[in-house]
Amino acid sequence: MNELQDRPKILRITTVSLSLEKLLTGQLLFMDENGYEIHTASHGVFNHPNHNEVISLTRKLNPFIDIKGLLELISVIKEVKPQIVHTHTPKAGLLGMLAAKYCGVKVRMHTVGGLPLMEKGKILRNFLKIIERITYAASTHVYCNSFGLKDYIARKLYYSKKLKVVGNGTTNGINIKQFNPNAVGQEVVDWHKNELGIDKDDNVFLFVGRIVKDKGIIELVESFESINQNHSNTKLVLVGHFEEDLDPLPHHIQEAIAFNSQIINVGYQHDVRPYIALSDILIFPSYREGFPNVPLQAGAMRKALVLSDINGCNEIVKDKENGLLVPVKTRKELIEAMELLITDKDFAEKLAHNAMKSITERYEQSVVWEALLNEYNLALKK
Numbered sequence: 001m002n003e004l005q006d007r008p009k010i011l012r013i014t015t016v017s018l019s020l021e022k023l024l025t026g027q028l029l030f031m032d033e034n035g036y037e038i039h040t041a042s043h044g045v046f047n048h049p050n051h052n053e054v055i056s057l058t059r060k061l062n063p064f065i066d067i068k069g070l071l072e073l074i075s076v077i078k079e080v081k082p083q084i085v086h087t088h089t090p091k092a093g094l095l096g097m098l099a100a101k102y103c104g105v106k107v108r109m110h111t112v113g114g115l116p117l118m119e120k121g122k123i124l125r126n127f128l129k130i131i132e133r134i135t136y137a138a139s140t141h142v143y144c145n146s147f148g149l150k151d152y153i154a155r156k157l158y159y160s161k162k163l164k165v166v167g168n169g170t171t172n173g174i175n176i177k178q179f180n181p182n183a184v185g186q187e188v189v190d191w192h193k194n195e196l197g198i199d200k201d202d203n204v205f206l207f208v209g210r211i212v213k214d215k216g217i218i219e220l221v222e223s224f225e226s227i228n229q230n231h232s233n234t235k236l237v238l239v240g241h242f243e244e245d246l247d248p249l250p251h252h253i254q255e256a257i258a259f260n261s262q263i264i265n266v267g268y269q270h271d272v273r274p275y276i277a278l279s280d281i282l283i284f285p286s287y288r289e290g291f292p293n294v295p296l297q298a299g300a301m302r303k304a305l306v307l308s309d310i311n312g313c314n315e316i317v318k319d320k321e322n323g324l325l326v327p328v329k330t331r332k333e334l335i336e337a338m339e340l341l342i343t344d345k346d347f348a349e350k351l352a353h354n355a356m357k358s359i360t361e362r363y364e365q366s367v368v369w370e371a372l373l374n375e376y377n378l379a380l381k382k
């Protein structure tokens with residue numbers, strides 16, 4: 001056998017292929033270049049030579065389809081014969097860890113990047129708690145992508161020595177060669193502003209992410225409309241896709257996004273950097289996170305950050321030092337933060353500079369990848 005044939009195999013599983021593309025950008029190639037043969041599995045196609053499409057792996061709860069998904073994953077694992085199975089996202093975690101344990105895979109890793117159960121009603125929340133506990137029990141390693149999330153899981157879900165945070169948190173870190181203040185040329189920024197009808201004197205607020213209630217879109221839109229009444233030279237740019245079937249927005253919010261000329265919805269974008277570059281302030285009022293990537297990207301490009309005071313966000317930002325933190329699901333404090341940053345430009349610039357400095361020092365991508373590579377190497381030695 002040659003050296004390539006002897007390489008240990010890692011199977012990375014996510015529920016949908018978009019998570020492989022966005023959550024793990026560059027990471028799969030890094031692991032491949034450092035001694036591992038990488039295979040992937042998800043619902044949907046993914047541009048990777050060893051990708052396995054699992055048709056029945058979906059985000060919705062459906063026992064019959066989920067059983068089919070479990071059987072498909074068992075088939076994939078038996079075919080690939082990986083030494084490590086590493087899952088992300090709740091459904092892929094549950095089915096992937098159960099399938100890996102059934103197949104006798106010795107190293108079973110699951111990364112927790114957020115808990116949807118935090119925003120569910122009591123009955124569904126308790127059901128989802130059981131699902132999470134089953135996932136963790138079937139795993140040999142459970143990685144939380146923030147210290148706050150690890151603390152929450154240990155207190156309310158599952159206390160175990162399995163729980164760990166890799167490095168300083170985050171799933172994939174930040175590529176400072178791609179995300180920096182000079183990542184997008186001024187001509188490109190000007191072109192996008194012209195296309196979107198943004199004037200040079202406009203204050204531009206930005207949101208990047210799923211356009212759903214859990215991301216705080218209701219509070220964001222209503223707060224912006226309040227700000228815009230007193231500051232007509234403000235724009236709100238939304239970058240992301242709606243999820244009408246899983247987390248629909250109220251009708252009045254959908255109407256505001258569709259018909260308010262000061263709210264610019266550009267939909268999902270493969271490259272978010274031009275939109276970060278044309279903005280002044282990132283607003284990220286999410287209800288729950290593990291460790292969000294978007295604030296890392298915007299902060300690394302020297303933009304002022306306004307984040308909700310939740311797990312992950314409050315590890316990236318120290319209030320009034322390198323950004324502003326606002327209580328979750330509030331409008332008054334969010335409006336005050338937005339108004340402060342458009343009226344006190346020096347303070348906004350100070351926060352933006354400090355965000356760039358702290359993020360590039362703590363979350364540079366190569367450091368995160370090396371830490372995870374070390375976890376793989378140590379796990380196979382045991």
